Amino acid sequence: MGNVTYREALNRAMVEEMQKDPLIFLMGEEVGHYQGAYKVSQGMLDKFGEARVIDTPISENGFAGIGVGSAMTGLRPIIEFMTWNFSLVAIDQIINSAAKMLYMSGGQFPMPIVFRGAGGAGGRLAAQHSQAFESWYAHIPGLKVIAPATPKDACGLLKSSILDNNPTIFIESEVLYGMKGEIPDEEFYIPLGKADIKREGSDISIITWSRALGFSMEAAEDLAKEGINVEVLDLRSLRPLDIDAIVQTVRKTNRAVIVEEGWPMAGFGAHVAYVIQKEAFDYLDHPVERVTQRDVPMSYAANLERESLPNATRIKEKIRSMLE
C-alpha cells in the first residue's frame, strides 16, 4: 500500500489506462505544458506527447463538443474542465449531445467519454467558483455521476469510468487534491454504482459523498466520545445509485441524515430521502434529516464561507437532536 495524494491517484488512473489503450486521450485547458491547473495531469505530456495530452483554448463548449464527436467515432476522450463551474458553458454538449446520443440514435452511438474536473468550494473563491453541481448532472438519464472522497476511490473509480462506455461526470473535490491516503500498489478497479461504508456504527447513519465525507467522519469521531455510534455511508456514485446500501444502513440504524456540499432545494439529498422513505419507511425512528450548504451563493468572507458549508459542528448538532 502506498500513501499518495488524491491528485496523484487520479493521475495514476489516467496514466495506467492511457498506457493500455491508444484511443484514450486527455484534453482540456492547461492539461499539458502547464501540467494541469491543479497538477492532476503532471508529467502526462512527457509520457504521452502532444497528440494525446492536448491543451485547448478557453472554449469549454467547443472542446466538450470535440470530445463528443470523437467519442462517436471510437475514441475514448477524457475531457478536463478546470472546474465544474466552467462546465456550464458546455452543458449543452453534455446534456443535449453526450447524454442523448445513444438513445436518439436508437443505440448506434455509445458515448465512451469522461468529463472530469474540480467541483465544490475551494477556499474563499466566492460565488462563481464555489458550487457543487452533482445534483444537476444526476438529474439526467444517460449520464453516470461519480464523486470520490478518498485517493483510493478516486483512482479505482476513475479507471472504471474511463473503461465505461457511457458519458461519465466525474466530479473531484478541489480541496481534496492534496489529501493523502493509502491505495493498493497493484492495479485495481472500483465498480461504478457501489457505495462504501466508511465507518461502521449502530445508532444513526450519515449518507454522504465527496468532500462532505470529511466533515461527516470528523463529526462521527467526536460523537463516539459521547457514546453515539455513527455509521457513515459514502455513496461515491450518485448515478447509478446504490439503493441497497442505503436501505441496509437505514434498516440497521433506523435513523439517517444526509450530508452534502450542494444546496438544499431540489438537491441530491432530497432524492436519497425519498428513496429511504419509499424503501425503508417502517424502519425509521425519526424523519430523515439533511445537512447541506446554506441556501445562498457562496460569500468570499472567511467566516461566512465557513458557516455556509456543512461542517462537523452542524452535523453533530443535527445528530444529537435526532437522538434526543
Next chain:
Amino acid sequence: MLLIRKFEEACAKGYSTGKIGGFLHLYIGQEAVGVGSIAALQEQDYIVSTYRDHGHAIARGLDLKAMMAELYGKRTGTSKGNGGSMHFFDKEKHFMGGHGIVGGHISLAAGIAFSSKYKKEDSVTMCFFGEGAANIGSFHEGLNLAAIWKLPVVFICENNHYAMGTPEYKALSVKDVSIRAVAYNIARDRIEGDEVRKVRDHIKVAVDRARRGEGPTLVEVSTYRFRGHSMSDPAKYRTKEELETHKKRDPLFKAFGDLIDAKVPKEDLSKFEEEINLKIEDAVQFAEESEEPPLSWMYNHVLAEDK
C-alpha cells in the same frame, strides 16, 4: 433532388394527416445544396446535419423506408423510433445525425474530424448549418478549434436568409457569413446554391483541401426554403412576391433543363420520375405497416449496457 422533393411532399402529407408528429422541417427548395455537396464526398467521409436533415440523409443514400418509418415513429426506423425527423442517424453510412440544438453540432463535427486526424484516417467531415447558427458561440468555438488544429472538416452554411422568422439583415452584423472565415484564418467560398453541379464543384475544392491536410473551409451557399421553417410556420414574415421570385429559380427546374439540354430522352425522365414515385409509395407503405416500438423498449439504449 427529385427524390428529396417528393419525399418531403410525402412528409408534409403524413404530417397533415397526423401520421408524422413533432417538428417537421422540410428541405424543399434547398435540394441542390445537399445533393451537390454530398456528391463531393467519398464513402469514408462523415456528414453531420441539423434538424432539417432529410435531404442530407437521402443524398447520402440512407434507406428511404427506414427514414419514413422513423418519421412515423416506428420500430423499423433509422433510430428505432427514438429520434424522429430531427434525429436521423446511420452509423454504416457515416451519417452522424440530425441534431436539434442550433449550432451545437458544429464543434461535434470538428470532433469527428479530430478523430479522423488522431487515427490518421483519410476521412473528411462535412457539417451543414444555417446562417442562424453563425451567431451562436458553438460556431465560433468550433471554427477556431478546427482552424488551430487544421482539422479535415468542411463547414457548409446553407444561408436560406431566415433563421426561423428572423431575416438575416436583423441578425448578422456582416451579411456575408463566409467572411467570418477570415477571422479564423481558414479558407472560404461563397456561392449560389441553385445549380447542383456548381455546388458539387465548389465543395469538392474544399473537401480536397481538407483531405490534403490543409484544414477547414467555410462555404456559404445561398439558398431558399419554399416552405416555412417547420410545418407549423405559415411564413408570414416574407412576401408572396419574394417567394415567387425564388420559386422561378427552383434548383429542380435548372437540373431538369440541363438534362433536356443534354438530350436525355423525355421518356427516360418520365420513367425516372415514375420510379421515384414508386419508391416513395413503398416507403410510406412500409412505415404505415411497421409496428410502433414495444413499450418494453422504453429503457433500451439509455446506457450502453442496456440492450
